[in-house]
Amino acid sequence: MSIVDVAAAAGVSRQTVSNVLNGHDSYYSEATFERVTAAMRSLGYQPSRAAQTMRSRRTMQIGYHIFGEQLETMQGFTLHFLQALVKAAAEVDNQVLVFTHHRDDPLGVFKDLVARRTVDAVVLSESRVDDERARFLADSGLPFACFGRLAPDLPQQWVDVDNVAGVQPIVDLLVAEGHERLAYLGLGGDEYWKVERLEGFTAGLARHGLRVPKASVYRGTDAGIRGRARRLLTGKNPPSAIVTGSDSVGAVVVNVAHSLGLKVGSDVAVTGFDGGSLGLVTEPTLTCARIPVERISRELVARCLRQVEGGPNDDVGLLVPTEVVRGGSA
Incomplete structure (x- = not known):
């Protein structure tokens, strides 16, 4: 039994029932109050302790x-x-x-x-x-x-945050620095922010008239990211910059580059997305889209x-x- 059931029985919205329970009387009429309380009695609904004390007691x-x-x-x-x-x-x-x-x-x-x-x-x-x-x-x-x-x-x-808009300035920055061979690596999953960050990368490339091979774009597991980064950086035509979907992925790519004897920032550019402490402990520190x-x-x-x-x-x-x-x- 929930306030949804009470709302349906009283013919009002869930928000209205919540207002009655919490004593916000400026949001409902006396007639509405009677309908809601009558519905609660008929259903045997017992208000939660939270609803009973919302006005009178704060936990801070x-x-x-x-x-x-x-x-x-x-x-x-x-x-x-x-x-x-x-x-x-x-x-x-x-x-x-x-x-x-x-x-x-x-x-x-x-x-x-x-x-x-x-x-x-x-x-x-x-x-x-x-x-x-x-x-x-x-x-x-x-x-x-x-x-x-x-x-x-x-x-x-x-x-x-606007994930699409957040990645595009990163692409702009890399292109302005002369990078044209770009790649993207990110964690797999259907969470919208993971998808949107790749969309931002693709949109950023498009507005500069750039395209990348399918193999230069990968979303997957940590192990898969490590493997793909290694293959990209040891390939015949390696990317000069790798954009990543998070600082954690960026740190992985930095480590892979170091293991191959590459100097991050000159041999290959790497960027992240988050702006947390993880990007500050890599060497060098990550250029990233920082979430405020x-x-x-x-x-x-x-x-x-x-x-x-x-x-x-x-x-x-x-x-x-x-x-x-x-x-x-x-």
Whole structure:
């Protein structure tokens, strides 16, 4: 039983039921209140502890859900983002509660958060457009904001970067430096940002009238990327620059180039996408499209708090631009 069932029985929207549960009386009439409460009684619906105390008690904590694989060594960007999120929350006197989930029950921990009223709101990242976590939180009435785009039928509480536009200036930079033989390497998967970064590379080439062989474009596993980078760099006509879909892939390519005795930045240029700490520990440091995690974190926290303080709203999703940061790799 959820507020979706109550909304259907009362003939109102899910948002209206959430407003009634949270006491946001400026958003509904007395007649609507009676319809919603009557529907709850007829269905035997028991409001969650979160809904009962939303107005009267604040935890001053914002939850951040993290997948176990995000803590792996090659997921340095996640830690970079978490650091920015903690700082953004602290600026408005809130703390960040980091949590993960049991492998066989990804939503169980969210159900517990709602029932126990552990946090005031939740920030999500590594999301899919139709994200089951966002859908559950929306149905439960717990405020949330997402680093990544969401389906149109979900609350548009998301912030993201323009991945296509982010890669194109990297291509422009390389072409301006005289590179014409380019390649692209990225991690496999159907996540939209991975697809869009390759689209940005292709669009960047097109506006300079450049084309690359099919073998010069690859998305796959870490092992596959290492193998393809080695074959490209030892081939008859190797690329003079390799654009990658993330700093983690860029670091792999830098290591492969070093193992072949190549000097990154002169023998071959390498670029990344993220701008986290990983790109700063390569030698040389990575030239990359930097994601402005500080701005994104502040916006996510602000969106969470606007919902906590004022209830559901009509905020629309926000795309923020990346910026090119020059390192020694290109």
